[in-house]
Amino acid sequence: MxxxxxxxxxxxxxxQQKAATRETILRSARSLYAERGxxxxxxxxxxxxxxxxxxxxxxxxxxxxxxxxxVIEDFGEGLCRRLHELSxxxxxxxxxxxxxxxxxREVEGFYAAxxxxxxxxxxxxxxxxxxxxxxxxxxxAAAAEAGMEAGTIRRQPVHLLFNTWIGLVHHYLANRxxxxxxxxxLERRGGELVEHYLGLVSTGDRIEGG
Amino acid sequence: xxxxxxxxxxxxxxxxxPLGDRSKDYCVHCARPDGSxxxxxEKAQSLAAFVARSQxxxxxxxxxxxxxxxxxxxxxxxxx
Numbered sequence: 001m002x003x004x005x006x007x008x009x010x011x012x013x014x015x016q017q018k019a020a021t022r023e024t025i026l027r028s029a030r031s032l033y034a035e036r037g038x039x040x041x042x043x044x045x046x047x048x049x050x051x052x053x054x055x056x057x058x059x060x061x062x063x064x065x066x067x068x069x070x071v072i073e074d075f076g077e078g079l080c081r082r083l084h085e086l087s088x089x090x091x092x093x094x095x096x097x098x099x100x101x102x103x104x105r106e107v108e109g110f111y112a113a114x115x116x117x118x119x120x121x122x123x124x125x126x127x128x129x130x131x132x133x134x135x136x137x138x139x140x141a142a143a144a145e146a147g148m149e150a151g152t153i154r155r156q157p158v159h160l161l162f163n164t165w166i167g168l169v170h171h172y173l174a175n176r177x178x179x180x181x182x183x184x185x186l187e188r189r190g191g192e193l194v195e196h197y198l199g200l201v202s203t204g205d206r207i208e209g210g
Numbered sequence: 211x212x213x214x215x216x217x218x219x220x221x222x223x224x225x226x227x228p229l230g231d232r233s234k235d236y237c238v239h240c241a242r243p244d245g246s247x248x249x250x251x252e253k254a255q256s257l258a259a260f261v262a263r264s265q266x267x268x269x270x271x272x273x274x275x276x277x278x279x280x281x282x283x284x285x286x287x288x289x290x
Contacts, residue, residue, distance in 0.1 A: 084220045127278040134279065137264035159266030 022060055024050045026074050029067055034109025038068060038117050065122045072114065072125060076132035079103035083139040093143040093153065094198060097165065100136060101190040104169070108184050112173045137162045144201070154203050165197055215285040216240035216253060236285065250286055 028050040032041045043064050047057040061067035082103050086095045104111050118126060140162050147153030153161075169186075172193065176185035186193075212221045214237035221237050224230040228241030236247045248256070257276035262269055280286040 080218075081220060084222075127275060130275050131279050131282075133265060134261055134275070138260070141264045157266075158264050159262075162264055163266055 018060075021050075021052065021056065022070075025052070025057055025060055025067070026071050030071050030075075030107060030110045033068075033071065033113050034107075038113050039120065043067065065124055068121070068125045069128050071110070072128040072132065075103075075107050075110070076128065076135065078106070079132060080135045083135065086139070093140065093147050093201075094194065096139050096143045097194050097197065100140075101169070101186050101194065104173070105184060105186045105190070108173070108176075108186055112176055115170055115174055133166070136166075140165065147202075151203060153201055156201070161201055164200070168193055168197060214240055214283075216247060216280075216283060217257070218279075218283055240285075247285070250280070253286075254280060 025046065029041070029046045032046055032049055036045075043057055043061070044054050046067065047054045050057065057067075061070065079100070082099045083096060086099050114121075114129060118129060137158075141158045144153050144158060144161050148155050172179050172185050172189055179185045180188040212235065213219065214221055214235070216236045217240050219226070219237045219239065221227060224232065226237050228234050228236065228238050228245040228247075231245065234241070234245075234247075240248055240253060242248055242252075254273065254276050257279065258269070258273040261267055261275050262272035265272075267275065
């Protein structure tokens with residue numbers, strides 16, 4: 001006989017199972033996007049990689065666009081949490097840049113595919129990427145402005161400071177086979193990028209956070 | 211951990227809440243000076259201004275991005 005408690009437990013288990021299945025789908029999709037490219041990845045291949053029936057994937061993500069948006073948002077939420085933890089500690093621009101690279105390193109292949117294909121992706125996906133950039137820009141702007149007040153960062157328009165960093169990182173990612181063939185480019189060159197950038201934006205011989 | 215219903219920011223410390231009031235579901239950045247929540251238009255304007263200032267986007271594109279971001283957050287899903 002079903003008691004109220006057993007119904008609640010069953011409901012909780014179903015909810016946990018649903019969340020676990022969603023997580024498996026997101027992980028499988030991210031991996032295939034990195035390996036094959038986003039436009040070339042079909043939902044049937046994602047279902048197969050996740051060990052699910054195509055219909056199960058369809059229940060979670062009725063359209064391919066929704067799956068891509070969910071993968072971008074999942075990455076963005078992780079990066080947002082990482083940056084927020086740092087900003088709460090007020091650890092400065094260097095910490096923000098390093099947290100950004102650490103977040104990208106976890107999904108480097110996927111993110112590089114996202115950059116390469118961004119111009120051809122659905123608007124919802126492009127807006128999701130812009131949301132991630134906006135979160136990042138919020139943290140970088142806050143850290144940079146604190147550095148400007150403290151005299152460690154040269155005064156300059158925040159958007160140019162942000163876009164200089166993004167441009168540098170994206171160039172290395174978009175051409176990662178040239179900079180680090182067969183390896184993770186941010187693992188190999190990330191430290192160099194952070195040092196170079198901080199040297200550009202810092203005042204005099206005081207390297208911010210150094 | 212709470213996420214702001216109006217901008218999605220994680221809210222942990224007292225300083226993340228309007229006037230330090232942890233019962234609020236929106237963050238200090240989405241509140242007016244008196245602690246009440248900003249309207250849709252107030253938030254859209256401030257978010258668009260921030261996106262334009264921090265990333266250098268064209269003002270029209272910044273407004274579009276702000277509305278898209280807000281459309282995915284609980285406080286504004288039904289507002290558009």
